[in-house]
Amino acid sequence: LVYDVAIRSVRVPGFSCVTVAFEDKTEVQEAGQMRRDFVANVSHELRTPLTAVLGFIETLLGPASEDAAARKRFLEIMDREAKRMNRIVGDLLSLSRVEAERRVRPTDRVDICALIRSVSLSLQPLARDAEVRLIVEGAEGVEEVPGDFDQLTQVFTNLIENAIKYGGRGKEVHICVTSHSVEPTMRGAGVRVDISDQGEGIATRHIPRLTERFYRVDSHRSREMGGTGLGLAIVKHILNRHRGRLRIESHPGQGSCFSVILPYE
Numbered sequence: 618l619v620y621d622v623a624i625r626s627v628r629v630p631g632f633s634c635v636t637v638a639f640e641d642k643t644e645v646q647e648a649g650q651m652r653r654d655f656v657a658n659v660s661h662e663l664r665t666p667l668t669a670v671l672g673f674i675e676t677l678l679g680p681a682s683e684d685a686a687a688r689k690r691f692l693e694i695m696d697r698e699a700k701r702m703n704r705i706v707g708d709l710l711s712l713s714r715v716e717a718e719r720r721v722r723p724t725d726r727v728d729i730c731a732l733i734r735s736v737s738l739s740l741q742p743l744a745r746d747a748e749v750r751l752i753v754e755g756a757e758g759v760e761e762v763p764g765d766f767d768q769l770t771q772v773f774t775n776l777i778e779n780a781i782k783y784g785g786r787g788k789e790v791h792i793c794v795t796s797h798s799v800e801p802t803m804r805g806a807g808v809r810v811d812i813s814d815q816g817e818g819i820a821t822r823h824i825p826r827l828t829e830r831f832y833r834v835d836s837h838r839s840r841e842m843g844g845t846g847l848g849l850a851i852v853k854h855i856l857n858r859h860r861g862r863l864r865i866e867s868h869p870g871q872g873s874c875f876s877v878i879l880p881y882e
């Protein structure tokens with residue numbers, strides 16, 4: 618806890634008294650610390666691929682300038698690292714856009730079933746490469762929800778992409794859409810989308826931190842898969858703007874289920 622303390626003496630005829638005022642600065646201090654941590658994290662995340670690119674440029678300009686095979690290999694690595702920086706910058710821009718809009722609740726009507734079908738279709742090539750079967754189920758009596766179509770597309774793309782990436786080769790990903798007249802975590806009715814995979818799962822201690830920016834259970838694995846560590850932070854912010862919820866359940870060794878709940882009103 619951080620306090621600003623002001624001490625004043627007050628003179629009242631016949632009395633002598635001192636007032637002490639405490640102002641709670643904890644939140645201001647925490648916000649400042651979070652901003653500093655964020656800048657440090659972004660710098661670190663961008664510096665790693667940038668250092669690799671700069672190192673390979675130096676080698677290409679020097680010892681490897683005449684070696685065609687080395688040149689091709691190094692250019693491929695530089696291409697991969699530059700694309701990673703591009704994805705990080707793209708995700709940072711998405712995050713800052715949703716943060717700026719967080720108080721404005723979207724009012725367009727979005728057909729979640731149609732959106733899920735279109736996201737699943739566009740992720741088929743990724744699923745095919747990973748030998749994962751995408752199965753869409755449910756969807757009876759689901760009504761449209763107020764929302765921003767592009768942002769909700771991003772939410773489901775991030776979650777289904779993660780289920781494919783971390784679900785394991787040869788496994789299934791189930792996407793189940795259901796309508797709830799009374800959703801226990803909300804006051805009214807809503808639509809719920811469960812995305813479950815059959816991967817390694819996530820240990821309970823990591824679950825509360827997964828939506829933090831750049832938090833990864835296994836950094837090496839995330840980077841190998843082209844992850845930025847920002848996907849779930851973006852999901853959380855978009856859902857907050859929609860007054861929605863994200864629930865994560867996982868059974869290590871059996872898989873994980875990420876549920877999105879969006880209110881009808």
Ligand code: ADP
Nearest residue numbers: 779780783833834835839844845846847848849
């Ligand atoms: P990334 O770009 O690293 O995938 P995310 O923010 O999307 O970043 O996810 C954060 C971390 O949460 C991932 O690095 C991974 O460790 C974990 N994670 C996300 N989805 C799953 C899943 N379906 N199964 C297991 N781990 C997951």
